[in-house]
Amino acid sequence: MEPTAKALSRTYSDRVYPDPWEKVLDYRRVQEYAAEHPNAGRVRTGRALDLPAGRVRGWLKDVVPDPVRGINVAIDRGWLDPPPDSEMAAALLELLAHVLAGGSISVRNYVPAVTPGERISAEEIRDAFERVGVETRTRNADTPERATEIVPTRDGTVLGRCLVAMGAPTGVKTSLDHLPAVVWEVPQSVRRSFARIYVRHRGLNYADKSTTRVQVERPSSFITELRELLDDVLDERVTTGDTGTGITISAAAARELGVE
Known part of the structure; x- marks a missing residue:
């Protein structure tokens, strides 16, 4: 899933709104009502929308909630809902x-x-x-x-x-148990680029071996999906170790991926 306004809003916390997306929707309702009723004050607007007048007052005076500000920045930057092939x-x-x-x-x-x-x-x-x-x-x-x-x-x-x-964790990543779903929603060429970058960061080479070892401290489900990704973008051989804690990329596969 590419970042959406709803998903982005839910990365914020709010003491009043358990779901910050509802705050975004209420703010938008206030702005729409104010545009249609420019002479309405906070009390009339609040009654019409069933919102506390104190909350409405700030929104009518150009106070922008953090989730709304974040969404506006992301829209300006082109980060929200880009087409998968863009x-x-x-x-x-x-x-x-x-x-x-x-x-x-x-x-x-x-x-x-x-x-x-x-x-x-x-x-x-x-x-x-x-x-x-x-x-x-x-x-x-x-x-x-x-x-x-x-x-x-x-x-x-x-x-x-x-x-x-999009699916990235905050803080430590060792509990991440799946690849972000967005990886499977983009063209294969982009998935290959994702895989290449990941292996170049995490791949290890040994002096006496021509293979590349990808060792990551993640649950086995993450290792499995990473292996599936490599199998999807490569024709050459990729294997998972007996302990399930790492992936071995053959020399031919490393050349195919461009990480030899």
């Missing part, structure tokens, strides 16, 4: 691969961060962010005890929420 859908899915395999999304502010690796350069990660329209900065470059990370400079919290709406 360039933006491909860019979002590839950024999702970087985050799932080599990054994280902050629980506190939802800002995504991706760490460069042996096969993934900082420049490539910056390009992935720029493809969805955001500039980046490098964090922790001068802090040896912490991983260097590439993070957005603007609208990062909304971008991160869009990635969460």
